[in-house]
Amino acid sequence: MEGTTQGDPVAMAMYALGLSVLQDVISYEKTHVKQVAYADDLTGAGKITDLKKWWTLVNDNGPIIGYTSNATKSVLIVKPEYYDNGVQLFNGSGVIVTKDGQRHLGAVIGTEEFKVKYVGEKVSEWVKEVDVLFDMAKTEPHAAYSAFTHGLQHRWSFVKRTIPGINLLLRPLENSIRNTFLAALLRSHYIGDNERALLTLPPRLGGMEITSPERLADEENLNTINLTSSLTEKIIAQDANGETDQNAILEVKKPFLETGKVHKWKAWNT
16 A cells, blocks of 8 residues: 555555455444545444444554554544543544534535534635635736636535535625626626626626536535435445446436536526
């Protein structure tokens, strides 16, 4: 597992093969912990006592194959009623125990309050970046437009796809895009609903492809759930055999490929 070259196209496959040795030791059949690994991120879900056994096995067997866990970056998320039990069982391990939540692979796991706080901080950061392009748009509108469509608006794509129920949390970002950036870009003091809807369309349909994060959040999250459902089912069932059904994934994708950007226009007006 050690020594794979960064950027090597087969590095991830080599790493997964190496990690499979550890996963055999800590499998669901042996620990009753449902788990999934993505590169060097290992995630498990189950009862606290089972997770403690799982964590011990990871630390005892991981270093043998070059996988050394970092307790200071490891987090145990528990329900409030199990918090004290979690603290007691993992006392001295270095693992952080929380009943609130934690950022995980660019998304978030935890309470509704933690989700609101996490997304709110992200939105505040993105609004500041939109403000930078607002200043740029006053003198360099084409450069600002290119920077937004090819760069900035993709910053919140992953959050929209992976965190459910955040459309209202993204409203300050949409307001910033609509009332400051677009106003400067189009030299207009007011962007009406029809104009805003038109601007979400691609240039080939007369728009500018400046999408609304608020309007598309729920839709894109649902699309992601549908597109990853076959993989999700395998993780829940702890089925590591075979591959996901690519034909089933293509069937789910087909409506989006056929409707294209017109689907976004309908989503705006519903």
